[in-house]
Amino acid sequence: TGFHLSLPPRSCLNSQNFQTPFSLSNLDWFNSVAGNQQMGSSSSFWNVAYRQAMKSGVFVAKVYSFLHVTTTYLAFPAFAFGPSMIPTLHPSGNVVLAERISTRSRKLSRGDVIVLQSPEDPNKIPIKRVIGLEGDCVSFVVDPEKNDESRTVVVPKGHVWVQGDYTQNSRDSRIFGPLPYGLIRGRVLWRVWPFQDFGPIGPTTT
Amino acid sequence: MGIQNLLWQVTKKAFTGGIIGVTISDRCCSVVPVRGDSMSPTFNPQRNSYLDDYVLVEKFCLQDYKFARGDVVVFSSPTHFRDRYIKRIVGLPGEWISSSRDVIRVPEGHCWVEGDNKASSLDSRTFGPIPLGLIRGRVTSVVWPPQRNCMLALFMVCAFYIIKWVSIQLHVPQDSLWKL
Numbered sequence: 001t002g003f004h005l006s007l008p009p010r011s012c013l014n015s016q017n018f019q020t021p022f023s024l025s026n027l028d029w030f031n032s033v034a035g036n037q038q039m040g041s042s043s044s045f046w047n048v049a050y051r052q053a054m055k056s057g058v059f060v061a062k063v064y065s066f067l068h069v070t071t072t073y074l075a076f077p078a079f080a081f082g083p084s085m086i087p088t089l090h091p092s093g094n095v096v097l098a099e100r101i102s103t104r105s106r107k108l109s110r111g112d113v114i115v116l117q118s119p120e121d122p123n124k125i126p127i128k129r130v131i132g133l134e135g136d137c138v139s140f141v142v143d144p145e146k147n148d149e150s151r152t153v154v155v156p157k158g159h160v161w162v163q164g165d166y167t168q169n170s171r172d173s174r175i176f177g178p179l180p181y182g183l184i185r186g187r188v189l190w191r192v193w194p195f196q197d198f199g200p201i202g203p204t205t206t
Numbered sequence: 207m208g209i210q211n212l213l214w215q216v217t218k219k220a221f222t223g224g225i226i227g228v229t230i231s232d233r234c235c236s237v238v239p240v241r242g243d244s245m246s247p248t249f250n251p252q253r254n255s256y257l258d259d260y261v262l263v264e265k266f267c268l269q270d271y272k273f274a275r276g277d278v279v280v281f282s283s284p285t286h287f288r289d290r291y292i293k294r295i296v297g298l299p300g301e302w303i304s305s306s307r308d309v310i311r312v313p314e315g316h317c318w319v320e321g322d323n324k325a326s327s328l329d330s331r332t333f334g335p336i337p338l339g340l341i342r343g344r345v346t347s348v349v350w351p352p353q354r355n356c357m358l359a360l361f362m363v364c365a366f367y368i369i370k371w372v373s374i375q376l377h378v379p380q381d382s383l384w385k386l
Contacts (some may be wrong), residue, residue: 044377046376046377047376047377050376061226062222062225062226064229065222065225065226065228065229066225068228068229068232068233069225069228069229072232117337117339118315118339119315119316119337119339120313120314120315121314121315122271122315122337122338122339122341123270123271156285157285157286158283158284158285158286158287159284159285180282180284180285180287180336180337180340181287182281182282182283182284182287182339182340183337183339183340
């Protein structure tokens, strides 16, 4: 009837020639946990294991929740690579710190480097710079390789205009149009790695 | 001082519970009210605001953004990002939608949403296709009022009995099951 296992009383567990069918690598763990049982019921192995699993599970849940709340509402690290933000970010990789407080309260300004979710593919998370806020007129060259034709766009309400610093190789608002505010994931604040470039990511192109 | 210690313990437990609740609501599922009648008769079949439907919104779909035509989703408005709308997906990326004047192709990474009550619904016919990244969850069922959610009640009753049976098999004392 179930998994009930009857083990010999605790005093036998310390003897040297005691053989267990399981490889309990740390019998002291079992002793200490079984010794903390205050109830009169028999503390079988599975009962104790269930209790320990619950305690560890609660601890893991607490750690996971804390990490989730911190990365979703405060700040999160990001690994940035790719050529579209040269010279601000290295193409081969940087670890940057992005914060979420200013994006949730609409305190973005022109020149901020932001982490966004691409409107062309929701699984891609590019990093670009804010060029225009809602209501601004933005002029850009449509296709620099073909001719010098340019267009002027008024950024609609609730959107921002983003462009990469290296405009020759960047998929940004010149291609997918103004970006809705709800797709912005965070504002890049600081570069952590490579260490020789440790420092803030500023509002002007360096 | 006992009362200060007690207050601190209560604060710690409330803080932990709050953080775990926020994580579950962001990652797993949450319950939101439906306002307005743009989704009648699916939600809010009457106009009485005292009997707003509450729906269960699941967030697992946000891992890979794979939706099907006909899914009811919660999304942030493209123009007012703090507002959340609940509408139905009627067009997936790459499909063609015929609106009143012409035929529109839904671009990659976007979807076309419309409310069930076409007469009073602010949806993609007004603001165009929305990027999939704006979607904040998918509605799976109505949880309130109770007369509209027999499936969910049945599921919860079954889950309760399954957990009870498993704990009996593991010989967990039944009175200690709730102390965890």
